[in-house]
Amino acid sequence: MDKDKLEYFKNKLINEQQRVNQIIVQMKQNGVGNSNSEMATELSFSDNHPSDTATELFDMEKGLALKQNEFTIMRKIRDALKSIEDNTYGKCKCCGKDIIEPRLEFIPYAENCVRCENDLNDKKPAPQNDRCVEEDVLGIPFRYSSSGAEVGIEAEDTFMVVDRFNELDDIIEYYDDDDEGGYVESIEKISNQQYKNQLPD
Template sequence: MEKNKLKYFEQKLINEKNEIIDTIDSVKESVRLNSSGSEGGEISMVDNHPADNATEMTDKQRSIALMDNEKNILRMIDDSLEKIKNDKYGLCEICGKKIDEERLNMIPYTSTCIECENSKVSRGEFRPPEEDVLSYPFGRSFRDNFDENEYYGEDAWQDVDSFNKRKGNERNYDDDKIATR
């Protein structure tokens, strides 16, 4: 990457870093002002409705989550500034190709090109990463998104559930029979 573009992105990263540090400081100040000890800003929590306490706790948790997110972005910015010093800025960490300037303008601390980023996240299936390492029966047994004709956990559940139905019971209805009435 050209020197003037590197200087531009370095300045952009430094500006963003300063903004994030200001955000973290203001969130810390906000959390500090709104709390005294482990309870809220109240002298006594006895006369408060439990929903008020829950709202205050939710606000604290949201602030902490925001602060954690900002700290993660700050780490990525520091990594990007280090890459600028080592002449590795703008290269994808996965494939090694150049990252588009348009992408770097939008997210100057990105470390992957758009193709590698899209391949990291499967667009058709949003499942928790824990499911990749969980073994049977917790792993794939109830996922019915396969185009294979095999017997999975959901099929087993449907077979077992069919024995729970009693003939003549009003609670066991069939959608097709209701539609024809």
């Protein structure tokens, strides 16, 4: 890359560095990503509704992620400015080939060419496979149905699971359900009209 192009990209990187620095200062002024200020709105969380605590935790984690993203960009900009001094700017860190200028125009702090960046992204786990490690230990309740086929969330009716737990091996349970109405107790057989007929005039 010639000197004029290097000077152009150096100025572009310096402008980008100033922009990112302003964002970081603004985040600090607004308390974004500051765990102490966001979580310390009250002296105690014991009286808070769980959703209020969850909202505050979500906002704190979102702020920390945004702040970390800006710091990552700032580090890449510093590395790119250093690579201009070392005459290695615009070279892919993985394969060593030149990064195309349209990519550098769009992302002046790009570290890899498009092909190598795609290869690196392919090695990252897919979102559906990037699950927390606790799930391996805890498992999913009611994962399999009585037929053994894997189904969705519950698989079996919860009542059936509880009923099966309450069964005793040495006792035959007997229910008198020969009444065609399916009533549990005889008092349930009384209709509204029969009840009204019993009331005094």
